[in-house]
């Protein structure tokens with residue numbers, strides 16, 4: 001209960017894990033009992049779970065590594081694969097960074113993604129059929145969590161726009177709402193019943209159609225490990241990390257702006273827009289710089305995480321605070 005004894009600013013950044021402290025403070029306020037993470041049969045990091053089960057195989061293995069798109073280059077070294085794979089946020093499996101072993105409980109085959117709502121051609125895709133029908137490529141992207149840690153990784157995926165074209169949105173569709181799986185028997189974090197499961201996120205149609213917006217199915221030239229959000233997760237590199245929703249089961253086209261998991265919990269801290277901006281401090285910490293995981297190097301944070309060339313035109317008024325919360 002460190003968060004009751006010390007104010008946040010007194011905690012070293014690595015212990016602070018601000019998003020989880022926020023959740024725990026809320027839990028405290030609501031007077032509920034915490035569910036203690038751990039102890040429930042997680043398997044080894046390598047994902048041994050599949051060995052003994054009847055789960056069908058991933059039918060996409062031959063697609064990796066995909067060809068790298070040279071348009072996207074980095075200004076810093078890649079984060080080490082093992083560092084990125086063992087320092088994660090995936091609250092379905094608990095509010096700490098070391099959930100990779102618990103995430104191995106997730107079964108990612110068979111897996112379906114519903115694409116529905118205000119579209120002419122709604123579809124339910126088998127994940128392997130979906131991935132095989134899309135143009136896979138590798139992109140090196142920076143990634144910036146709202147907690148001020150950062151990484152640089154090679155994602156494999158396809159533009160969300162390619163999928164959007166297949167289902168033909170109607171003109172009334174103004175937002176895209178994305179939803180993560182819900183299964184309390186697998187995801188022990190979802191036993192924290194006072195949180196607004198399933199995890200949801202949203203984008204405007206323009207953001208969803210932007211060339212940077214990826215549905216990632218792989219990382220480091222291989223299919224996504226479960227802790228990174230297998231079998232398919234969103235990657236929007238100009239926004240804070242929490243927008244990058246993992247393990248997606250539904251993509252819905254809607255008229256009204258969806259309320260998202262973090263916006264429900266803390267609208268002043270983790271809002272809908274969440275574009276990276278070093279000049280707009282989080283209510284509880286500065287966003288001026290970031291810490292690269294693995295090397296601990298500190299770097300100045302860039303507006304739109306350095307992706308303004310692709311997205312600045314979506315947000316013409318940079319003084320408008322709302323775009324950065």
Ligand SMILES: Nc1nc2c(c(=O)[nH]1)N[C@H]1C(S)=C(S)[C@@H](COP(=O)(O)O)O[C@H]1N2
Nearest residue numbers: 088089090091145180199228241242244246
């Ligand atoms: N479903 C789901 N998606 C999620 C989260 C989560 O808790 N659940 N955490 C988000 C946050 S806060 C971050 S920083 C990134 C972390 O992605 P990584 O663990 O692959 O680095 O995932 C995002 N997507």
Ligand SMILES: [Mo]
Nearest residue numbers: 145146241242
């Ligand atoms: Mo995050």
